[in-house]
Amino acid sequence: xxxxxxxxxxxxxxxxxxxxxxxxxxxxxxxxxxxxxxxxxxxxxxxxxxxxxxxxxxxxxxxxxxxxxxxxxxxxxxxxxxxxxxxxxxxxxxxxxxxxxxxxxxxxxxxxxxxxxxxxxxxxxxxxxxxxxxxxxxxxxxxxxxxxxxxxxxxxxxxxxxxxxxxxxxxxxxxxxxxxxxxxxxxxxxxxxxxxxxxxxxxxxxxxxxxxxxxxxxxxxxxxxxxxxxxxxxxxxxxxxxxxxxxxxxxxxxxxxxxxxxxxxxxxxxxxxx
Amino acid sequence: xxxxxxxxxxxxxxxxxxxxxxxxxxxxxxxxxxxxxxxxxxxxxxxxxxxxxxxxxxxxxxxxxxxxxxxxxxxxxxxxxxxxxxxxxxxxxxxxxxxxxxxxxxxxxxxxxxxxxxxxxxxxxxxxxxxxxxxxxxxxxxxxxxxxxxxxxxxxxxxxxxxxxxxxxxxxxxxxxxxxxxxxxxxxxxxxxxxxxxxxxxxxxxxxxxxxxxxxxxxxxxxxxxxxxxxxxxxxxxxxxxxxxxxxxxxxxxxxxxxxxxxxxxxxxxxxxxxx
Numbered sequence: 001x002x003x004x005x006x007x008x009x010x011x012x013x014x015x016x017x018x019x020x021x022x023x024x025x026x027x028x029x030x031x032x033x034x035x036x037x038x039x040x041x042x043x044x045x046x047x048x049x050x051x052x053x054x055x056x057x058x059x060x061x062x063x064x065x066x067x068x069x070x071x072x073x074x075x076x077x078x079x080x081x082x083x084x085x086x087x088x089x090x091x092x093x094x095x096x097x098x099x100x101x102x103x104x105x106x107x108x109x110x111x112x113x114x115x116x117x118x119x120x121x122x123x124x125x126x127x128x129x130x131x132x133x134x135x136x137x138x139x140x141x142x143x144x145x146x147x148x149x150x151x152x153x154x155x156x157x158x159x160x161x162x163x164x165x166x167x168x169x170x171x172x173x174x175x176x177x178x179x180x181x182x183x184x185x186x187x188x189x190x191x192x193x194x195x196x197x198x199x200x201x202x203x204x205x206x207x208x209x210x211x212x213x214x215x216x217x218x219x220x221x222x223x224x225x226x227x228x229x230x231x232x233x234x235x236x237x238x239x240x241x242x243x244x245x246x247x248x249x250x251x252x253x254x255x256x257x258x259x260x261x262x263x264x265x266x267x268x269x270x271x272x273x274x
Numbered sequence: 275x276x277x278x279x280x281x282x283x284x285x286x287x288x289x290x291x292x293x294x295x296x297x298x299x300x301x302x303x304x305x306x307x308x309x310x311x312x313x314x315x316x317x318x319x320x321x322x323x324x325x326x327x328x329x330x331x332x333x334x335x336x337x338x339x340x341x342x343x344x345x346x347x348x349x350x351x352x353x354x355x356x357x358x359x360x361x362x363x364x365x366x367x368x369x370x371x372x373x374x375x376x377x378x379x380x381x382x383x384x385x386x387x388x389x390x391x392x393x394x395x396x397x398x399x400x401x402x403x404x405x406x407x408x409x410x411x412x413x414x415x416x417x418x419x420x421x422x423x424x425x426x427x428x429x430x431x432x433x434x435x436x437x438x439x440x441x442x443x444x445x446x447x448x449x450x451x452x453x454x455x456x457x458x459x460x461x462x463x464x465x466x467x468x469x470x471x472x473x474x475x476x477x478x479x480x481x482x483x484x485x486x487x488x489x490x491x492x493x494x495x496x497x498x499x500x501x502x503x504x505x506x507x508x509x510x511x512x513x514x515x516x517x518x519x520x521x522x523x524x525x526x527x528x529x530x531x532x533x534x535x536x537x538x539x540x541x542x543x544x545x546x547x548x549x550x
Binding site for chain 2: 020023024025026027028029030031032033034037038039041042045048049056059060063064066067074075114115118119121122123124126127128130131132133134137138139140141142144145146148149152153156157160185186188189190191192193194195196197198199200201202203204205206207208231232233236237239240242243244246247248253254255257258261262264265266268269270274
């Protein structure tokens, strides 16, 4: 009996199929309403054909529970796809795993993993690789973009692949492993790394200089050189702090913040400050 | 002129579709949004399409600086980066090939047409989503494939490749006229705005990573290491890794080898966060 069940497990090829079906199409029908929802149902179609060929009702339940709103960072988030794949396999093999469990796992983990994944990918890896590539591209050298294409082209899919298989291995025990105490320390530490890198990004990429000239005793100095003497890049810093305050404390949408930044810039240019 | 522009404009339109966040062809976001969507890469590709790689990369480099912190969280975005990249760099290469022109056009297109098209598409996709939901409820796997992949991709191809192609093919004359006639103060405003806009993307990143106000100290530390000490990003990564590792060690309250006799001083430091 046990041997029979072992033979029915997902093969390596079928697992990889679930991985790449999500990997390619996670956002291909994204709307604000459902985001990555239907990519799940799409990635489980071969799975449904394998296990529920003669049980249309169970197949329907599988497809419906994987058509619910879902949103996470799709590369690091593959860890959830791995966990759910192992659970769905248990369910399909008739083990004692309730059908609500994959749904609950998705709902519980997608938020925390989006936070970790976004700060890791969008906050650390992509900006750093781009900073390096931009240095290499100086003067119009094609080696810069080629470096970035290769570097992220390897890293992105690799993160996705490793996350999926790690999640599949964790399986049902995942919750303890992912939101346990030790993992929180690691993600907090990564978070600090992210915050410092973001601080560096702010210093390196926002450009705002004052063109105002002010009289200093007998000579006329530019306001910018005075500011640089006190606190270099104070204007970019104040802009990013303003934008952050608007986004976090005031809960403003990106579009509103853009309008405010545009208004400040316009006024500044017109009265001759910038 | 008209015939020589046709192929590069068409290619740029197709690139704009392939680099889109919802495009599946290059392993989803990994090869699409995060690689082809980046202005630096767009500069190279558009440069190849127009037969001038150096000018393309220079335009891409300038635009990339503005969009360094472009991001997408929960479908919300601070700027539609692919319309900005391919529209802006494409139009610049079709006209003056100046990086400053590419930046101006990218900022303009990303904030206006880009976001309008993006939000239109997001709304249209709700229609396909409903059909995909219905397909799942009726056990119709073919319906899921059609409404998750096939129809949405046709929709987005029409909304990306076609407008960008038309904008470059027919718009280059308009852009040349605009560049000659727009008052200087407007171009000045847009160029200053290009320097300020990264502040929004970075603010959105801060919103993700900063959990309590006391953590701003790490942000300032990163800022001054570049602004005052003049370090490069790579040097900053190593220093940040050190700080993160020290935090990791220090936060281990249940460690078997206590550094101090009591844990109280340790936990006090971190409980301060609650005061803010």
